[in-house]
Amino acid sequence: MFNEFTKKVNTKNYINLNLSITVLLLFIIFAQNKYMSIEVKNITKTYGEQKALDNVSFSVNKGEIVGFLGPNGAGKSTLMKILTTYLTSDEGSASVNGFDVSSAQKSVQQSVGYLPEHNPLYLDLYVREYLEFSADVHKTDKSRIEEVITLTGLTPECHKKIGELSKGYRQRVGLATALLHNPDVLILDEPTTGLDPNQLVEIRELIKNIGKDKTVFLSTHIMQEVEAICDRIIIINKGQIVEDALIADLGKNLEKVFREKTK
Template identity: 75%
Template structure:
């Protein structure tokens, strides 16, 4: 496994930021790491990048323990923090050369990462002259300089315009073909577009760990129906395959079914049998955003 987290806990005094968190990531996976503010995302990423030690449990990167094999872990990881620290007065190539010399990386690698991250036309410019999208590319190029097997990206697409989003998304997907990528983000669409898998953390606990394919295939079906008269929710809950009923407003209900079969005909039959008129009848699927809200608002 590229990353293995076993029963990791972390406390700050009486406050428990992480509580027995466990998961593992394989090489070639791009995994979205989601959670509301204060859920424990940043704490776990700091543990994986050796900036923090856990209070209990173990974490390994490429089989190196983050608490005892610090330098080996750092050599294995490329890290792009949320607030990308760059020297704005330096030229792109100069900045990468500066970092390459610190880490004793061959000069040839500088041109390789410039080409890999699409910086060829910008390499002669000062970083301060670049758009935010290109500054993110510089951060990614720097994270890739030592050719790490694992990339940890903290909010890599925040604040980018639609064109920049597409560019960085494509870059991450391309890099993820040969590396393990753990990406923290608040943008659900980016997880759906980029990631193979999603892990959701809430209040220090993992509340979901699913492959995106499973999430899409196993989506629950929601039927939105508006009647001409109020209906008891318990009556709707007796319909086949119902897992939840919610009165959203007035005489409108959202009925959740645990099946892919179109259940609108069942709702229509219910209305007919109970002499109700249907004013609205729509079908929708549960999105990642809906799942996130459901799991983190409990």
């Protein structure tokens, strides 16, 4: 009888131990997902005979500002379009804020603010009118419009049609649109292309300030921009990741690192 009692106690302890381990593992998985804004695993994308992305893997933590660098045609825009659900990969998986880009597209879109390389704007609309239209698309409260106008420095120009704005202010409209639904992650594809030196400084400062509260993943060809804004770089060349490092750990000229990794 004593042996039966001991057996029952041991069985109960074994079950409790298994439950504790299961709970611990679930907590670890949850904690990892909680602090991971972007997760890319073995992504491959092919156009005809050309591999635009070849088994690409990396992750971006919450609150990081990461520069995504590479020569023209290296695969930067393709990956960004996959992360924002505009394209699907041939192989591999990716998630944004824990939402799978293939099976939870709507949730990904709600989590991401995206500024594509060629900023698509309705030039005949006034700035505020365009933002009201975008708020309707996102089903966002229109009180948010004044917040993003102030945040992006659009106040002096918000009475104009978008077609009357300078390139710098059009980029601000694009950023305001990306921020309108208050996403946790910003994905910016060459956000400072074509800007003059003054506009460059203004947009860089804007992105840096936004990055205090959000995860920012941006592509650019301007090394000074990366050094001024980013915490970390990921370099892609011919569809493959060739460098992933904190800028502080590189210990040498970023332009030199880029040339070495993309020869």
